[in-house]
Amino acid sequence: MAEKVLMKGNEALAEAAIMAGCRHYLGYPITPQTEVAAYMAKRMPQIGGVFLQAESEIAAINMVIGVSAAGKRAMTSSSSPGVSLKSEGLSYLAGCDLPAFVVNVQRGGPGLGGIQPSQSDYFMATHAGGHGDFHMIVLAPASVQEMVSLTFKGFDLADKYRMTSMILADGTMGQMMEPVSLDMGEITHYDKPWAVTGTGGSREPNSIGRPHNIINSLLLQPEELERFNFERYARYKVVEENEVMYEEYMMEDADICLVAFGVTARVSKNAIKIAREQGIKVGLIRPITLWPFPKAVLRNAAEKVRAFVSVELSMGQMIEDVELATRCIRPVLLCNRTGGVIMTPEEVVAKIKEADEIGGSK
Template structure:
């Protein structure tokens, strides 16, 4: 497609996954991401793909494990409590070094919480979530167009690094409608000589495994994984900077919150305040590079989240707290207004701490 189409965020993710070559989707309905499996149920039979509504989220992630092991481009999606159920399977997939894409359209928590938007799954996504020393690459779109673009990127990164990639959205992005343009996938799916596709003339079968009873072998796996993660840290951080060159206060926000922060920054600029915005696009690897640079020039940072404070810890680490790092957040699915963020900016500019 070359013309822009008005589309809901969840549906845009599904269409982008198909363009990226995903032909195997396994999932389970849960608000606010149900439009993804709903559209996949319609589209997959049309393109010769496979759609399975699994009996549970646990079953779905293990079906992804199997399809990824066979070399397919495969995806699952869910929302917060469902992603929690998938954590053991995600750890297995990471240990087996298999590529897949996992979409989390975050809702308020903890527990079953509510169905309104939140960003309270940041820790779960960026710190592993399941057991063991592993990492997911985590991409955070802030528009429906980025939900398309980052879905395409997610499949490419998954194949490149043989690693799970998570697209971390939220209920607002999943449900909102915006004009989007669909482009072709950035790369052709790579050859996968390690895949479980039968011997095909080979004498030694491929093996996919995450169980190592000898500690020496398990440590060898962990060392190899950590080397890979170090490469990802070096090569894949992504971020956006707006008005940071002269900023005395730098707002830090991702996803839907960054759009509210952008409006608050614009209002502050109109009032003569030197405010900028730094938006992480990869939540892991976290883009430490711009924070280290800005910590030398700005006076303070204000981290804005739909959580009780999670990304703020990575901001503190990235800045080494050379400058004050303030935090303001809302929880439970409450969406702050531009004015709310603006008032927090004013407090800091006037020498009063944020909440």
């Protein structure tokens, strides 16, 4: 077991990115993720990397596109309003089939919103990252250790599937400190024959080298664009089949199933302890990948439990995926706070009792 160090979530994530081989950080300051940029500003020059503070989130994501097109691992980080600005770039990354690593340490919205923790960018991350048909791999850490492990994993998945991996954290994950192990093992290197690194012709003689690589998302022939979209979704299907991650907690005998990610999963675990002391059999399914969503796990759980409670820091976004995954064969209740407010375990317990009452018998 590697030695553990006490680190803030945002800084641990930044160090994990460096360990994952990222040497290009392009970002723009915004609370509550600015520690990522500050950490990179200090660390990158020490290791021969590039830290660049862009003129906007839009420029930052397009610099990521440039670095990624050139075959190198690149990342940017932001918070909710900044990620809205990046949506154009996220769509282009998908259209160009480029790998990228993007962090959203969410705050309350809409608009300028607030700066306290939120999960209200769930829809944006999992359903509407930008215009057009595409998905991102969305990873939801629930501890500082997972800020590290999912960052390492995120870079690998991005290269493996030529997709954007997004860490969807909430302000709590970014700001809190916990002991973490930074021992993540070896990096897998992927060949990138598509990268724009020059066609390799030499100056003497004046040769051009291999045929040129083109990184492009413009396909004016409808049939061609359709074909590319079908091919991309065939790749997404492989991701859905192989990369779903989740945690099951006290689900063996559960009558009620909480569904929560990030900080609300931690609140939920406290609530489960209280509810079980009061005799209610309740467990938790915690999606770690929000896309691909653990649909089959929830569908199977629906055969065993009487009701679900989606515990979220939003007006109810993930609950729609829970209802879809379970085909609504059990009631799905919403336990939510929003705007930067986090629910207490007692509020979750109250909702568990409500579910227990209306859930009926199996």
